[in-house]
Amino acid sequence: MGKFEKVIIFYFSGTGNARMIASWFSKFAIENEVYCRIFDITSEGYIYLKEIDSDALIVFISPVHGFNYPKITLDFIRSFPKGNNSVVLMNTRAGMKVGKMVIPGLTGIAFFLSSSILKRKGYKTIGQIPFDMPSNWLSIHPALRKKAIEFIYEKNYHRVKKHFKILYSEETDFASNKDIIQDLLISPIALIYYLAGRYFLAKSYYASNKCNNCHLCIKQCPVQAIRLINARPFWSFKCESCMKCMNNCPSRAIEVAHGLWLVLIVLASTTGSFLFRDWLPNTWIVRFLFFNLIFFILLLVLYRVQHWILNNKLIAQIISLTSLTHYKCWGRYKANQNHQEQI
Numbered sequence: 001m002g003k004f005e006k007v008i009i010f011y012f013s014g015t016g017n018a019r020m021i022a023s024w025f026s027k028f029a030i031e032n033e034v035y036c037r038i039f040d041i042t043s044e045g046y047i048y049l050k051e052i053d054s055d056a057l058i059v060f061i062s063p064v065h066g067f068n069y070p071k072i073t074l075d076f077i078r079s080f081p082k083g084n085n086s087v088v089l090m091n092t093r094a095g096m097k098v099g100k101m102v103i104p105g106l107t108g109i110a111f112f113l114s115s116s117i118l119k120r121k122g123y124k125t126i127g128q129i130p131f132d133m134p135s136n137w138l139s140i141h142p143a144l145r146k147k148a149i150e151f152i153y154e155k156n157y158h159r160v161k162k163h164f165k166i167l168y169s170e171e172t173d174f175a176s177n178k179d180i181i182q183d184l185l186i187s188p189i190a191l192i193y194y195l196a197g198r199y200f201l202a203k204s205y206y207a208s209n210k211c212n213n214c215h216l217c218i219k220q221c222p223v224q225a226i227r228l229i230n231a232r233p234f235w236s237f238k239c240e241s242c243m244k245c246m247n248n249c250p251s252r253a254i255e256v257a258h259g260l261w262l263v264l265i266v267l268a269s270t271t272g273s274f275l276f277r278d279w280l281p282n283t284w285i286v287r288f289l290f291f292n293l294i295f296f297i298l299l300l301v302l303y304r305v306q307h308w309i310l311n312n313k314l315i316a317q318i319i320s321l322t323s324l325t326h327y328k329c330w331g332r333y334k335a336n337q338n339h340q341e342q343i
């Protein structure tokens, strides 16, 4: 008999990697006659909170966004009821294939923060395990090729199996400890991402001329971040940049406004240097605060203007041509949920 007989998994997933890890873990649990249930925190997670037995192992699985768990996962963990169960934290990160290796992503503060929140609620963290799945961050890089994706799945399938065995037969599994130095070093960036970066990314999506107003993106968004303004999807600051809408859009109409990024950077830095030259005290803190203020005011205004001018078909086409995500070679990414049967 192993260390636990019941596992309850709560997951959040934008493009399916975390869901895939959850289903593999559940497969190995069931093969070992361990009772296992999986809940998506965006739909059914809260319903079952009261039903968790005190002897069940609780597992949280979520992608890393900006070197931390995304806000939706952190909010779920913060609102989790008190208890004294053992908990395992897992994440999916940005894995990249180079030669015969998978280059790992970075967890940052995701595990430190969540295990300290859970500790205050009475839980005991007995494992922290990162999984380097295919990176879905298509705002900044093209989608991985099919062969690389398959290679990374294969590696992770065996890693899930290995870590299930460790957890099932031993006391703890802190696979994340080997990354502790880089995770600590990156922690200031995690804070900047949480305070500012995620808002910037939220305003980087738009629907191109290819949009046929099927509203699937609006219906499927886990945080209801997309509204319709002038019969066109409009992204609000609530967006978590989980990439679900962009990768699921049946018309491939959702693109990232790389052109707008360029205009924004040029305008913000010219306005900033004009103000700092003659008007404002030249200390780093004033510079930092004002630059961010200018940047966000411009972002808000330019995103609105872009949304408005997208109604003109010719201008919309020009905007699309400035987006790398518009081109076929950039691709899209969605985890292949049938993969476990194929292994």
Ligand SMILES: Cc1cc2nc3c(=O)[nH]c(=O)nc-3n(C[C@H](O)[C@H](O)[C@H](O)COP(=O)(O)O)c2cc1C
Binding pocket: 012, 013, 014, 015, 016, 017, 018, 019, 062, 063, 064, 065, 066, 067, 068, 092, 093, 094, 095, 104, 105, 106, 107, 108, 133, 134, 135, 136, 137, 138, 201, 240, 241, 242, 243, 335
């Ligand atoms: C906005 C955003 C931020 C990300 N930040 C990180 C990061 O800080 N570290 C990392 O390793 N991967 C990062 N990634 C990559 C995802 O965490 C990774 O691809 C994950 O496996 C996606 O899981 P999912 O398919 O369950 O959403 C980021 C992805 C996005 C979209």
Ligand code: SF4
Binding pocket: 207, 210, 211, 212, 213, 214, 215, 216, 217, 218, 233, 248, 249, 250, 251, 252, 253, 254
């Ligand atoms: S899913 Fe795509 S086509 Fe449908 S409304 Fe959203 S952007 Fe338009």
Ligand code: SF4
Binding pocket: 014, 220, 221, 222, 223, 224, 225, 226, 235, 238, 239, 240, 241, 242, 243, 244, 245, 246
């Ligand atoms: S708007 Fe798209 S990227 Fe943003 S949270 Fe919703 S589904 Fe995810």
